[in-house]
Amino acid sequence: MAYDRERIRNFCIIAHIDHGKSTLADRMMELTDTVALRDMEDQLLDTMDIERERGITIKATAVRMFYTHTDGRRYMFNLIDTPGHVDFTYEVSRALAACEGAVLVVDATQGIEAQTLANVYLALDNDLEIVPVINKIDLPSARPEFVIKEIEDVIGLPAEDAPCISAKNGTNVEAVLAKIVEAVPSPRGDENAPLQALIFDSIYDNYKGALSYVRVKNGQVKAGMRIRSMATGKEFDVTEVGIFSPALKPTDCLRAGEVGYISASIKSVAETKVGDTLTDAANPAQEALPGYKHVQPMVFCGIYPADGADYENLKDALDKLVLNDASLSYEPETSLALGFGFRCGFLGLLHMEIIQERLEREFDLDLVTTAPSVIYKVVKLDGTQLTIDNPSNLPPAAEISYMEEPIVEAHIMTPSDYVGAIMELCQEKRGVFIDMTYMEETRVNIKYELPLNEIIYDFFDQLKSRSRGYASFDYEFKEYRRSELVKLDFLLNGDICDALSTIVHKDRAYAKGRAVAEKLKEVIPRQQFEVPIQAAIGSKVIARETVRALRKDVLAKCYGGDITRKKKLLEKQKEGKKRMRQIGTVSVPSEAFMSVLRIN
Amino acid sequence: MAGLYIHIPFCVRKCAYCDFLSFPQAEAQRELYLSALGEEIRLAGRLFPAQGYETVFVGGGTPSILEPGEVRTLFQTLRQSFSILPDAEITLECNPGTLSQEKLEEYRASGVNRLSLGLQSAEEKLLQEIGRIHSFPQFLDSFRMARQAGFGNVNVDIMYGLPGQDKAQFLSTIEQVAALGPEHISAYCLILEEGTPLHERVGRGETRLPHEDAIWDMEQEGRAALAALGYARYEISNYAKKGFACRHNMNYWENGPYLGLGLGAHSAMRLGGWRRWENTRELESYFQAIKAGRLPIQHQERIEEKEEMFECLMLGLRMLKGVDRAAFQARFGRDLCAVYPEAVEALCAIGWAEVQPDAFMLTEAGLDMENSALLYFLED
Numbered sequence A: 001m002a003y004d005r006e007r008i009r010n011f012c013i014i015a016h017i018d019h020g021k022s023t024l025a026d027r028m029m030e031l032t033d034t035v036a037l038r039d040m041e042d043q044l045l046d047t048m049d050i051e052r053e054r055g056i057t058i059k060a061t062a063v064r065m066f067y068t069h070t071d072g073r074r075y076m077f078n079l080i081d082t083p084g085h086v087d088f089t090y091e092v093s094r095a096l097a098a099c100e101g102a103v104l105v106v107d108a109t110q111g112i113e114a115q116t117l118a119n120v121y122l123a124l125d126n127d128l129e130i131v132p133v134i135n136k137i138d139l140p141s142a143r144p145e146f147v148i149k150e151i152e153d154v155i156g157l158p159a160e161d162a163p164c165i166s167a168k169n170g171t172n173v174e175a176v177l178a179k180i181v182e183a184v185p186s187p188r189g190d191e192n193a194p195l196q197a198l199i200f201d202s203i204y205d206n207y208k209g210a211l212s213y214v215r216v217k218n219g220q221v222k223a224g225m226r227i228r229s230m231a232t233g234k235e236f237d238v239t240e241v242g243i244f245s246p247a248l249k250p251t252d253c254l255r256a257g258e259v260g261y262i263s264a265s266i267k268s269v270a271e272t273k274v275g276d277t278l279t280d281a282a283n284p285a286q287e288a289l290p291g292y293k294h295v296q297p298m299v300f301c302g303i304y305p306a307d308g309a310d311y312e313n314l315k316d317a318l319d320k321l322v323l324n325d326a327s328l329s330y331e332p333e334t335s336l337a338l339g340f341g342f343r344c345g346f347l348g349l350l351h352m353e354i355i356q357e358r359l360e361r362e363f364d365l366d367l368v369t370t371a372p373s374v375i376y377k378v379v380k381l382d383g384t385q386l387t388i389d390n391p392s393n394l395p396p397a398a399e400i401s402y403m404e405e406p407i408v409e410a411h412i413m414t415p416s417d418y419v420g421a422i423m424e425l426c427q428e429k430r431g432v433f434i435d436m437t438y439m440e441e442t443r444v445n446i447k448y449e450l451p452l453n454e455i456i457y458d459f460f461d462q463l464k465s466r467s468r469g470y471a472s473f474d475y476e477f478k479e480y481r482r483s484e485l486v487k488l489d490f491l492l493n494g495d496i497c498d499a500l501s502t503i504v505h506k507d508r509a510y511a512k513g514r515a516v517a518e519k520l521k522e523v524i525p526r527q528q529f530e531v532p533i534q535a536a537i538g539s540k541v542i543a544r545e546t547v548r549a550l551r552k553d554v555l556a557k558c559y560g561g562d563i564t565r566k567k568k569l570l571e572k573q574k575e576g577k578k579r580m581r582q583i584g585t586v587s588v589p590s591e592a593f594m595s596v597l598r599i600n
Numbered sequence B: 001m002a003g004l005y006i007h008i009p010f011c012v013r014k015c016a017y018c019d020f021l022s023f024p025q026a027e028a029q030r031e032l033y034l035s036a037l038g039e040e041i042r043l044a045g046r047l048f049p050a051q052g053y054e055t056v057f058v059g060g061g062t063p064s065i066l067e068p069g070e071v072r073t074l075f076q077t078l079r080q081s082f083s084i085l086p087d088a089e090i091t092l093e094c095n096p097g098t099l100s101q102e103k104l105e106e107y108r109a110s111g112v113n114r115l116s117l118g119l120q121s122a123e124e125k126l127l128q129e130i131g132r133i134h135s136f137p138q139f140l141d142s143f144r145m146a147r148q149a150g151f152g153n154v155n156v157d158i159m160y161g162l163p164g165q166d167k168a169q170f171l172s173t174i175e176q177v178a179a180l181g182p183e184h185i186s187a188y189c190l191i192l193e194e195g196t197p198l199h200e201r202v203g204r205g206e207t208r209l210p211h212e213d214a215i216w217d218m219e220q221e222g223r224a225a226l227a228a229l230g231y232a233r234y235e236i237s238n239y240a241k242k243g244f245a246c247r248h249n250m251n252y253w254e255n256g257p258y259l260g261l262g263l264g265a266h267s268a269m270r271l272g273g274w275r276r277w278e279n280t281r282e283l284e285s286y287f288q289a290i291k292a293g294r295l296p297i298q299h300q301e302r303i304e305e306k307e308e309m310f311e312c313l314m315l316g317l318r319m320l321k322g323v324d325r326a327a328f329q330a331r332f333g334r335d336l337c338a339v340y341p342e343a344v345e346a347l348c349a350i351g352w353a354e355v356q357p358d359a360f361m362l363t364e365a366g367l368d369m370e371n372s373a374l375l376y377f378l379e380d
Helices: A021-031 A049-054 A086-096 A114-125 A144-155 A173-183 A308-324 A349-362 A416-428 A459-466 A506-523 A560-578 A590-595 B027-047 B068-081 B101-110 B124-129 B136-148 B167-180 B197-203 B212-228 B247-253 B283-291 B305-316 B325-332 B341-349 B364-368 B370-375
Strands: A008-015 A061-068 A074-081 A101-107 A129-135 A196-205 A209-218 A220-222 A226-229 A235-244 A248-251 A253-255 A259-264 A277-280 A299-305 A329-335 A339-346 A367-369 A376-380 A385-388 A400-415 A432-440 A443-451 A472-483 A485-492 A502-505 A531-537 A540-547 A580-583 A586-589 B003-008 B052-060 B083-094 B114-120 B154-160 B184-189 B232-235 B238-240 B258-261 B266-270 B274-279 B297-303 B353-355 B359-362
Touching: A008 A021, A008 A114, A008 A173, A021 A061, A021 A074, A021 A101, A021 A173, A061 A173, A061 A235, A061 A259, A074 A173, A086 A114, A086 A196, A101 A114, A101 A144, A101 A173, A114 A129, A114 A144, A114 A400, A114 A472, A129 A144, A129 A173, A144 A432, A196 A308, A209 A220, A209 A253, A220 A235, A235 A253, A253 A259, A299 A308, A299 A329, A299 A349, A308 A329, A308 A339, A308 A349, A339 A349, A349 A367, A367 A590, A400 A416, A416 A432, A416 A443, A416 A459, A443 A472, A485 A506, A502 A506, A506 A531, A506 A540, A506 A590, A560 A580, A560 B258, A560 B266, A560 B274, A560 B305, A560 B370, A580 A590, A586 A590, B003 B068, B003 B247, B027 B068, B027 B258, B027 B283, B052 B247, B068 B083, B068 B101, B083 B247, B101 B136, B114 B136, B136 B154, B136 B167, B154 B167, B154 B212, B167 B184, B167 B212, B184 B212, B212 B232, B247 B305, B297 B305, B305 B325, B305 B370, B341 B353, B364 B370
Parallel strands: A008 A074, A008 A101, A101 A129, B003 B052, B003 B258, B052 B083, B083 B114, B114 B154, B154 B184
Antiparallel strands: A061 A074, A196 A209, A196 A277, A209 A259, A220 A253, A226 A235, A226 A277, A235 A248, A235 A259, A299 A339, A299 A367, A329 A339, A376 A385, A376 A400, A400 A443, A400 A472, A432 A443, A485 A502, A485 A531, A531 A540, A580 A586, B184 B238, B232 B238, B258 B266, B266 B274, B274 B297, B353 B359
16 A cells, blocks of 8 residues: 555554453454454464463554555554553553554443543543444443443543444454544654654564664654664664564555654664654754653562572563563662662552563563562651662661651542442551542542552552452552651561561551561471561561471481482472572571562 | 392272372282283393392282282292392281281291281271271281291381371380380381372361371380380381391492382392482383383483482481491592581581491481481582
8 A cells, every 4th residue: 555644543442451452453453454364363462471361461562454444445554552551551651642543442341440541531631532432242241321421421522423342253343443544533744854753662672673663753764764863862774664564574664654663773772762753864853752751660679589690690681671661670789688689660560560470481580579669758867868769778767857658649440339348448558538429320430549558569459359350440649748657677586687678657567567477487488496587666576476496307218219209309409498598597488578478 | 238129019908198109909910910020030130240139028019918829939930030148138018907827827938037017006096097908906916927927027017197196096006016026116107198098188178187296296205115115216217126127128228239120119239330220110011021021111310429429328317327437438439528528517516417437327306307417418
């Protein structure tokens, strides 16, 4: 198809997890013959194993399709798939800037969820045309008319002629394609103007090196051109441009309005940051496109190799991951308990879990992770101000004048049946109720102010279990607020284990100290001596447990046939021992550090 | 010193805790097996270097399930194929539920001079719980018949840590057994092995094993009781009157050579380096190999010297007398304390081991923690 800007449609799909976003994308690709049916794996756009397993999209990905409309003309569709989880709002906002429209997928059995709403507002802020679609109408519990009304009432979007579809069965998906042509405007821009290409994502491809995903706003880019980063002034030679089909496919040229990738002599993705504008070095644009606001990591934790010898491998792995994930931050740190590792910053708890999983799976690393922390502000008696993202760095209590912790505003959407349970949860988590509005008769939107450090542990799991999976939530940073915080330490046989220290509200310290001490008792294997476990605030012990001494570990029998078996057993024990961390005199298995994170 | 082991994989019924290679038999199958075993013995006799065997141990399964004539034939074949020394210790494992005076007389006549009787407990309820086929009175009968047949060297196996067992029951079993005056007592702590019915019952919560503290008490008091009754502990689980330690098993713990024949039997021998091998555990492939005139070996490995040294410790430290330093020196050309200076020092420092001029041994505390002690000798 010859280039015709009028016949380009750039759009993304926004939806809550499980509302069928990736399935819809798959159907669209099928209908447009983008991929042959037999090549089609479920959820094509979700390319990472973890994404597939968890059924979520983490990275924005893109695909180009060609669609023949009822008017007989062929249109070029660039679909940019976006993550659906609260942690990845930032990724969504980047994808949105590359589009003119957004297909809003809402589950006909669930209605609008908190994160969907957040992403819709983001799309509206970016002046995107929203195309509402009601999915899963094949399910018996579908109630499309309620959901249409909800979209109109809650978001204020006309939705009476929203396509009602079943992405799973392929029902009415054609109507969505038609609607995209009709409702989403074609991109503006001038292919003859100086090049302005917005980098909305970047990945590291093992074969092609660092790749920038771009939306060309003006001008054109092709192989052989010398381009310049408008943020850093650095220049690169373009070696290849291409599109996503959805595999990377080289093309001659990317023109204004198009979406694709640029491969250049870029050593690392850090040299072309997401949000940067690329321009023609020979004929530069006057100004850069508006970029993205840089997101600050909200959650921090220490990541250590289970085997100290893997430190360099961990470093290499993080270096590679950050190429694909600009929102990940890390810097070296050391722990008495865990040795050399990294303090890593994440957008949220899911982001943290995903990074850990990717490190372990894609890089085959065994990790030890410390308890997650948020950033606290500390004002000392002498007036010095500190920001602390690692509890171990907190000055002694006697030097602290006061501390502040981050507070977020959380929006929780839930069927009204669970309001009581959810408010109870929020109260337990030191929440402050703001208000509650009915979205429809049986669905409410509850607003709470919550300390971030209360939601980074198990809030999401708790919310799901107390609402039988129906509640959804979204949050945004509000402000720092003074709070009575204390550092809670854990001692094993009298030695502080720095990797277990956390900062908690003083009213929660006792319960937390007891719970963690009990958990430690379960996970620390018996040693050759008794091991006291203490939870302490400063020098004050608030909980105590004891791991009893191991007196016997010999096998009753060992005759001719048992020798090989026994030797294997011993070798396994030795391996296990190697994976233990020495805290003073106590051997602690790596898993112990993780297991204390999961405490109710 | 070399030992000969013969495996009889048949039993009347498998006990709930048993993970040995054994299964109930059909008569025809037993005959086929014994004929194949005879072939293997003849084949091995031709293939392996001639050496005098000082011990023979027929284990199982339940070897005493065999008919008297079958045992006679087995020993005839053995003697035709191997040189069994005149003063050899020849043991046969017996289940009290399978013995008769006639069988025992025949064993004696075949040259068997040591019996190992599996009693496990004097409590009827416990015997049933763990699936034994015999009662305590049957055991008493068996023991009496054994003596009558002229067996002057008898071992009795007993167990502790059985489901529902208490200390009094265990001590009472010791007392009642010791009253008979066997030359040897093996007292094993129950090991819950995966894949056994008992393991499943415990997993489902239908059966509970005694608390580890209770087991500890049984063990401590059981040891003291056995000592008081004249049974000296010479290995983790083995006790004997003076001069009656089991020579066949001592050879295992001294990491000596042994030839194992029969289904799933293991062997270790110096054949161009220290080697260990294992017969197939599948009856069908056992028959096939024998039919084809091959040894039914399924897996064999060459043990490097470093591993061989470790195995000498792993096995030798099970014995109270420990590892003989002169024997170690003779075998490897180096003193044990020079090979493992750090481990030896560390273990002595925490009171788990002792170095004496002629031996390196674990202390009582060290014996209980043998696994942990051995980790000191494994390389990082």
